[in-house]
Amino acid sequence: MNEIKIFAPATVANVSCGFDILGLCLDTVGDEMVIRKSETKGVRITKIIGQDLPLDSEKNVAGVAVLNLLKELNSDVGFEIEIYKNIKPGSGIGSSAASSAGAVYGVNELLGKPFSLKKLVSFAMEGEKLASGTAHADNVAPALFGGFTLVKGYDPLEIIKIDPPSELYVTVMHPKIELKTSDARSILKQQISLNQMVKQMGNFGGLISGLYTSDYELIGNSLHDYIIEPDRSILIPEFDSVKKACLASGALGSGISGSGPSIFALSRGEDKAKEVGEEMASVYNSININFDIHISKVNPKGIKIIEKNS
Amino acid sequence: MNEIKIFAPATVANVSCGFDILGLCLDTVGDEMVIRKSETKGVRITKIIGQDLPLDSEKNVAGVAVLNLLKELNSDVGFEIEIYKNIKPGSGIGSSAASSAGAVYGVNELLGKPFSLKKLVSFAMEGEKLASGTAHADNVAPALFGGFTLVKGYDPLEIIKIDPPSELYVTVMHPKIELKTSDARSILKQQISLNQMVKQMGNFGGLISGLYTSDYELIGNSLHDYIIEPDRSILIPEFDSVKKACLASGALGSGISGSGPSIFALSRGEDKAKEVGEEMASVYNSININFDIHISKVNPKGIKIIEKNS
Numbered sequence A, B: 001m002n003e004i005k006i007f008a009p010a011t012v013a014n015v016s017c018g019f020d021i022l023g024l025c026l027d028t029v030g031d032e033m034v035i036r037k038s039e040t041k042g043v044r045i046t047k048i049i050g051q052d053l054p055l056d057s058e059k060n061v062a063g064v065a066v067l068n069l070l071k072e073l074n075s076d077v078g079f080e081i082e083i084y085k086n087i088k089p090g091s092g093i094g095s096s097a098a099s100s101a102g103a104v105y106g107v108n109e110l111l112g113k114p115f116s117l118k119k120l121v122s123f124a125m126e127g128e129k130l131a132s133g134t135a136h137a138d139n140v141a142p143a144l145f146g147g148f149t150l151v152k153g154y155d156p157l158e159i160i161k162i163d164p165p166s167e168l169y170v171t172v173m174h175p176k177i178e179l180k181t182s183d184a185r186s187i188l189k190q191q192i193s194l195n196q197m198v199k200q201m202g203n204f205g206g207l208i209s210g211l212y213t214s215d216y217e218l219i220g221n222s223l224h225d226y227i228i229e230p231d232r233s234i235l236i237p238e239f240d241s242v243k244k245a246c247l248a249s250g251a252l253g254s255g256i257s258g259s260g261p262s263i264f265a266l267s268r269g270e271d272k273a274k275e276v277g278e279e280m281a282s283v284y285n286s287i288n289i290n291f292d293i294h295i296s297k298v299n300p301k302g303i304k305i306i307e308k309n310s
Helices: A061-073 A095-110 A117-132 A140-145 A183-186 A194-213 A216-222 A229-235 A239-248 A271-284 B062-071 B096-112 B117-132 B140-147 B181-188 B194-213 B216-223 B227-234 B239-248 B270-285
Strands: A003-012 A023-039 A043-050 A078-084 A148-154 A156-161 A166-177 A192-193 A254-255 A263-268 A291-297 A304-309 B003-012 B021-039 B042-049 B080-083 B148-154 B156-161 B168-175 B189-191 B253-256 B263-268 B291-297 B304-309
Touching: A003 A095, A003 A140, A003 A166, A023 A095, A023 A140, A023 A156, A023 A166, A023 A194, A023 A291, A043 A061, A061 A078, A061 A095, A061 A117, A078 A095, A078 B189, A095 A117, A095 A140, A117 A140, A117 A156, A117 B117, A140 A148, A140 A156, A148 B021, A156 A194, A156 B194, A166 A271, A166 B304, A183 A229, A192 A194, A192 B168, A192 B194, A194 A216, A194 B148, A194 B156, A216 A254, A216 A263, A216 A304, A229 A239, A229 A254, A239 A263, A263 A271, A271 A291, A271 B263, B003 B096, B003 B140, B003 B168, B021 B096, B021 B140, B021 B168, B021 B194, B021 B291, B042 B062, B062 B080, B062 B096, B062 B148, B080 B096, B096 B140, B117 B140, B117 B156, B140 B148, B140 B156, B140 B227, B156 B194, B168 B270, B181 B227, B189 B194, B194 B216, B216 B263, B227 B239, B227 B253, B239 B253, B239 B270, B263 B270
Parallel strands: A043 A078, B042 B080
Antiparallel strands: A003 A023, A003 A304, A023 A078, A023 A148, A148 A156, A166 A263, A166 A291, A192 B189, A254 A263, B003 B021, B003 B304, B021 B080, B021 B148, B148 B156, B168 B263, B168 B291, B253 B263
16 A cells, blocks of 8 residues: 555544543544555655645644654654645644644554554654644644543543443534634643542542443533633633523533543534524524534544555 | 341542542441341331441431431331441441441342432432432442442432443552541632643543543553642551552552541552552551551442342
8 A cells, every 4th residue: 555545533632521631533624634645755745725824844743743753663654745735724623733642643554553552652753742832632632543532631531431421413613814823721720629530530430430331411420520610611702601502402512622622512413503603603693703514423443444545 | 028138338528639439339348238128117227237336227327318318218118127237337338328328228128129229329328418418329329339339419319320441450558536527617718720620520530531441550550639638648647658668669540548547559459459458558567647548449249239138
């Protein structure tokens, strides 16, 4: 195989009470990438369609992630990458992660899979470092593993995949405003009380249990974040109204996707997820901010191969 | 049925990173109780063998828990309770909880089970309030439900039971020293950093995942508590040496049982749990503090009925 075309999904990180730990993979939103072997050593980004992003591979997250992989392999093979971006950078649904994760996944396939998924996460994290300053796995882990992922820790890197309940759907609304990750980070309080932690962990434990047992009611009762969301949500116009509208229309729960500005909701069944999307839209239609709405089941597999060419 | 004899198990609360949330039920350590219907309204503690505890039902945790149950039922039936205590109060393995939980469980059986297990937890919590000042469910929940329990929250009370992996064994060492729960509480820091919380939640998520998937390695990798244990363990002589000995002999992990002074370890298989107990013992033999050692699988069912008499 000399060429592969893949779908690199968008992802939701910081799922409610799972700040910095719990992410999920989307199925209907994502980029496409074509990756092919080349006789010239190194990595070249030959085409980026849809967004204005650097072609220089040392300044492009996909390039950096693959360079990191190749360094470990000590390989002479070179690669060309075409990126067809559908996920807007800065939207809060893992745009850079899709590119980094997709690139290392594709290269690994073309090389005959020398690396585990976990190892690919660690390479893709270098792309995230370029994008945000921190080599985090919040989005690259769910993009590569699919389903829900727990980033248990970084030293050593430990990723736990949880298969998603089959009827779980995600509604994501992306308000077209700019929100810097650095601002969304700096607004967080750095000290929390022991009582708050216990309350947060109670919900987190409930959420994980609900995912393992496909208990939708428990998932809904657990989607609360009393620590991050109250501070961060003030950066997102009408967050409280949107969340209220989601819950009133029967969503299991709702929260900030990543560090925002996107807002996600989880629902049981696709019809409910669509209904929730309409309610989100009606709040934003009333304040004249443009937005996109995505409806997706939780993607159980992560990155998908669209085409292989020899 | 007019009389019932039950086994009311000891329990381990605050399982490692699950402070205030995660508890487990023991199988080979516990009290026995005989509960019988009486024509005299109210509750009488007619006998307590093994420990010097108040017979006055308003001053006895079992009495208070049952009075609470009867108040809700508005019943004219009375009960007599005999308690054969094997769990020493103040040991940190849920002595008061066994009595409270056992009493309401037995009474509920004799009344034809009008109440759910969760409701029994709420009655038994009133016994805990008498014992420690706080109506907590940390020990009464695992005693009544068996297995592992998550106390997700109190308002409303939500308990999640997790079935224990079948080869999971517990070793508990009870150092015969006095340690007041109030001292063990007051030593805790009340503020923690966001980073510490994320690290703790990573392990907590790993532990719950490990329990659901019977992944013993993951359970072992997750049994870390960086928040409570470092402060509280200084109240327990040679805690660090005991823990080190447990891990060196192959325990999956080790921590403080409840608020101490008991120390627990989890192991895969009974033989390993016994070996771990011997290592714990050898540390304490060298410092001349008396102790008990208990080896038990995790009790999947909780309280057991030994005998029913009409």
